[in-house]
Amino acid sequence: MAKLDRKVFIFIFILILCAIFSSCQTAGIPLKDKRLTANNEIVETHGQLQNIVRLDAFINNVKNEMKDKVRLTRYTTEGDPIYHDLDYADSKLTFTMDTREDEFGQGAVTKSICKGIQKQELETETNYILTGCENESMKGLLTIFHDVDKEDNFAFELKYGVGKKNEINTKEERLIKDLQNGETVAVSDFQFSKKEMNQIYKLLKLSNYLGDKNLTTKCNKKPNKSYELNVWINSGERHFEWTECDHSPDGKEMTKLVHDILTILKKNPTYETLPKVKGNDE
Known part of the structure; x- marks a missing residue:
């Protein structure tokens, strides 16, 4: 009886191995390529x-x-x-x-x-x-x-710089620029063109803004540049906060996103009329 049980066990074991081997060969790309x-x-x-x-x-x-x-x-x-x-x-x-x-x-x-x-x-x-x-x-x-007209709703708010004194808010059409001399200048009816909004939407998509981000607001540098980004897309909302000290892959990607958005901003006709600042215009 023991010999019979052993034979049954070996037979079942072989069947399991065959099933596993078969699945490895047919489940899409071979495992070595995965x-x-x-x-x-x-x-x-x-x-x-x-x-x-x-x-x-x-x-x-x-x-x-x-x-x-x-x-x-x-x-x-x-x-x-x-x-x-x-x-x-x-x-x-x-x-x-x-x-x-x-x-x-x-x-x-x-x-x-x-x-x-x-x-x-x-x-x-x-x-x-x-x-x-x-x-x-x-x-x-x-x-x-990356066509904003194809979305029911798309808007974003970006606060950035030392103390996050700079702000772009397309939802409330507000732009605030830190002049870095203790003063700020504000525009209450600021708007990006459709082309600019499409460019920014593209940047957000390429940065995978809908994905999970591992970001940190910790920074030993004082003062430091910090960032806060809110994105409203249709009925959803995404929120991010981090600092220039965040050198993780996600931190670097999000900081590059801000720099790319600011490149678009600085070519905006309304922004070009605002006073210049000392040092790095961010």
Whole structure:
């Protein structure tokens, strides 16, 4: 009886191993290819973006004929991943799309050899396009929409600088500039143009403002520049606070976001009429 039980146990164990092995072979990309580091994977989830700068770096490497490989993982409405692998080597760009983990997809792996990849930036959308592909239907890689008119509501408030004395508030149409001499100047009917708002919305999307951010307001430097950002999008709201001492990846990304927004602000006709300040105009 003991021998019989042992045989049954071995048989069941073999069946379990076979099932595990089978699932490893059929569950989308082989496991060895899933071990790409976070630095080499771009993720798009219902408009939310992670690590999009890595795709820009890939484009630059292809332009300079440098070997590179990245993955774009896009999640469907149901939460299923579709893998888009881009592999550039020997002046050849291989694009592989795997839909085997998409419940409503074709459940297949499709490859195409392309000549290159381009980033097309328009006012209301940014397109990543593969060029010279054998399979023309695969040339559209990713489109990022940033048209504020397509949203029911979009506004933001940014307070920044030493003591957060500077403020941009598109919800209340208020602009405050710290002159850094003990005085501030305010504009009560400030507005960005539609083009400027689209640019800022794009910056927010590229910074993945809807994602979770690990930020800190701690800073040993005195005085220090601190930041507070509120974003209203449709019926939702996002709030962030951090300082210039936050050198974490999220801190650096959010500080760059502020600098990019201020670059747009400083070209605004209304802002250009305001008095100059001493030192760094932030």
